[in-house]
Amino acid sequence: MTDEFTHTNADIDVHAMGEIHEHPTWRQYKWVALILTLITAGEVWAYYIPSFVASAAFVPVLLIMSAAKFAIVVMFYMHLKYDHKLFRGLFTGPLMIAMATIVSLLFLFGKFVKR
Numbered sequence: 432m433t434d435e436f437t438h439t440n441a442d443i444d445v446h447a448m449g450e451i452h453e454h455p456t457w458r459q460y461k462w463v464a465l466i467l468t469l470i471t472a473g474e475v476w477a478y479y480i481p482s483f484v485a486s487a488a489f490v491p492v493l494l495i496m497s498a499a500k501f502a503i504v505v506m507f508y509m510h511l512k513y514d515h516k517l518f519r520g521l522f523t524g525p526l527m528i529a530m531a532t533i534v535s536l537l538f539l540f541g542k543f544v545k546r
Contacts, residue, residue, distance in 0.1 A: 455507055463507045469502050 455463075474496050477483055506512040511519055 451544070453513065459507070463503060467500055467503060470496050 454539070474493060477489070477496075479494060483489055511522060
């Protein structure tokens with residue numbers, strides 16, 4: 432007799448699309464956490480260098496590091512890397528449109544132009 436809370440591993444791995452996929456192992460999660468920690472330490476370190484904060488490369492470098500952390504979190508912790516391509520498209524398509532809009536507005540209002 433099974434109850435509603437008894438599931439096999441195959442039941443848990445089934446997607447809404449009916450596919451079975453692998454999940455990251457503990458070792459992969461450990462490396463992802465280490466990489467995220469190193470990127471965060473790099474961001475904090477960059478913030479405390481006065482000559483780098485005053486340079487024009489400060490904001491783009493922080494934005495790139497932040498985008499890298501965002502991509503890693505979405506791929507591994509939200510399992511987007513292992514999802515169906517349709518779900519990836521539904522997530523990344525609007526994200527690209529939003530990013531293009533923000534960058535366009537920054538150029539429009541002169542935030543990227545050094546005066």
